Amino acid sequence: MADSAQAQKLVYLVTGGCGFLGEHVVRMLLQREPRLGELRVFDLHLGPWLEELKTGPVRVTAIQGDVTQAHEVAAAVAGAHVVIHTAGLVDVFGRASPKTIHEVNVQGTRNVIEACVQNGTRFLVYTSSMEVVGPNTKGHPFYRGNEDTPYEAVHRHPYPCSKALAEWLVLEANGRKVCGGLPLVTCALRPTGIYGEGHQIMRDFYRQGLRLGGRLFRAIPASVEHGRVYVGNVAWMHVLAARELEQRAALMGGQVYFCYDGSPYKSYEDFNMEFLGPCGLRLVGARPLVPYWLLVFLAALNVLLQWLLRPLLLYAPLLNPYTLAVANTTFTVSTDKAQRHFGYEPLFSWEDSRTRTILWVQATGGSAQ
Numbered sequence: 349m350a351d352s353a354q355a356q357k358l359v360y361l362v363t364g365g366c367g368f369l370g371e372h373v374v375r376m377l378l379q380r381e382p383r384l385g386e387l388r389v390f391d392l393h394l395g396p397w398l399e400e401l402k403t404g405p406v407r408v409t410a411i412q413g414d415v416t417q418a419h420e421v422a423a424a425v426a427g428a429h430v431v432i433h434t435a436g437l438v439d440v441f442g443r444a445s446p447k448t449i450h451e452v453n454v455q456g457t458r459n460v461i462e463a464c465v466q467n468g469t470r471f472l473v474y475t476s477s478m479e480v481v482g483p484n485t486k487g488h489p490f491y492r493g494n495e496d497t498p499y500e501a502v503h504r505h506p507y508p509c510s511k512a513l514a515e516w517l518v519l520e521a522n523g524r525k526v527c528g529g530l531p532l533v534t535c536a537l538r539p540t541g542i543y544g545e546g547h548q549i550m551r552d553f554y555r556q557g558l559r560l561g562g563r564l565f566r567a568i569p570a571s572v573e574h575g576r577v578y579v580g581n582v583a584w585m586h587v588l589a590a591r592e593l594e595q596r597a598a599l600m601g602g603q604v605y606f607c608y609d610g611s612p613y614k615s616y617e618d619f620n621m622e623f624l625g626p627c628g629l630r631l632v633g634a635r636p637l638v639p640y641w642l643l644v645f646l647a648a649l650n651v652l653l654q655w656l657l658r659p660l661l662l663y664a665p666l667l668n669p670y671t672l673a674v675a676n677t678t679f680t681v682s683t684d685k686a687q688r689h690f691g692y693e694p695l696f697s698w699e700d701s702r703t704r705t706i707l708w709v710q711a712t713g714g715s716a717q
């Protein structure tokens with residue numbers, strides 16, 4: 349950026365800014381982006397915590413809106429310099445229809461891109477997902493892979509299909525001329541399973557363990573490794589990527605980056621126990637207590653029950669064939685691409701990430717919050 353423009357204050361828009369990740373991105377921007385002049389937080393459901401941010405030095409504008417509505421997105425984007433698009437329908441449990449998932453994740457992303465083009469907004473960071481790559485339907489392991497590791501990405505489930513298509517749209521849009529004639533610069537960040545303060549599934553496991561007398565029962569072999577990344581580091585990576593897109597447009601434009609930090613490689617359940625253990629839970633069994641074929645049967649039964657009960661109620665348990673396949677397939681990343689391209693280093697060590705998450709589980713896990 350030219351010297352004269354150094355002091356320019358920028359307008360940022362965060363879509364999905366009231367979600368689990370979005371809230372951390374919003375707070376991180378306020379703490380760590382010195383050029384921030386106005387922060388627009390766009391979400392279908394606005395959180396009450398936004399009110400407390402409005403008293404700070406940066407103007408915070410809360411916008412209740414729907415990414416599937418092009419005119420609402422266009423109005424929110426107008427005048428913004430940078431868009432961080434984290435809004436999405438994260439549903440692997442069959443709560444929403446495939447059509448709704450597609451509308452929010454794909455059409456919503458298309459609306460964001462078009463709004464950038466129409467309004468002359470040049471910088472777009474998209475929250476993609478590891479699931480754009482895998483695990484694939486064949487259950488092939490992805491072991492300590494990076495952005496260039498060959499892998500047969502085959503999707504059938506609506507959520508990964510939608511994320512893959514949306515990511516493609518974002519990368520494809522890189523270089524498009526926006527209003528005013530300058531090129532759009534885009535990149536996509538692919539978190540693995542995010543954990544930390546606000547992680548709903550972690551809280552659900554904690555509550556389930558409390559109901560089961562302080563125990564959880566191992567269902568997946570300890571040898572199946574899962575990539576996990578702390579929400580504060582994912583948020584930091586978004587802030588840094590957004591900041592550096594202008595200076596490093598040629599290098600970063602159209603690129604994908606896995607989100608990573610120093611979190612250890614472990615099975616999904618063993619990793620959760622890093623937090624739930626200090627909160628008083630115990631994982632029973634060195635090996636899965638239920639045979640795999642029974643889990644497959646139960647997962648299929650859940651699909652049937654979901655379908656049968658749909659006219660009466662929404663039955664959406666954690667276990668279904670898709671979540672079982674994801675839980676039972678090794679998927680871990682090992683990369684330094686974000687460090688090489690835009691100087692990303694995790695802001696939070698594993699010890700910090702662990703402590704913060706434990707404190708959060710202890711504070712809110714048992715309550716109705």
Ligand SMILES: NC(=O)c1ccc[n+]([C@@H]2O[C@H](COP(=O)([O-])OP(=O)(O)OC[C@H]3O[C@@H](n4cnc5c(N)ncnc54)[C@H](O)[C@@H]3O)[C@@H](O)[C@H]2O)c1
Pocket residue numbers: 363364365366367368369370390391392393413414415416433434435436437438452456475476477478511538539540541542543
């Ligand atoms: N949680 C994870 O482990 C994980 C991993 C990889 C990628 N991601 C991606 O990160 C992003 C954020 O996920 P999250 O875990 O914070 O989920 P979340 O559900 O907590 O947050 C998503 C936010 O988007 C908002 N939203 C949904 N539909 C919308 C719409 N039509 N218009 C406007 N806002 C809408 C929701 O209200 C919510 O606040 C998603 O794009 C998701 O695909 C999440």
Ligand SMILES: CC(C)CCC[C@@H](C)[C@H]1CC[C@H]2[C@@H]3[C@H](O)C=C4C[C@@H](O)CC[C@]4(C)[C@H]3CC[C@]12C
Pocket residue numbers: 438440477478479540541542549567568616666667670671672674675
């Ligand atoms: C066998 C069962 C009892 C265990 C169920 C665990 C299952 C619900 C968990 C395991 C892995 C989890 C996914 C993984 O962390 C990564 C992502 C990517 C992200 O984009 C969306 C969430 C998702 C799919 C996690 C969902 C919950 C899963 C499947």
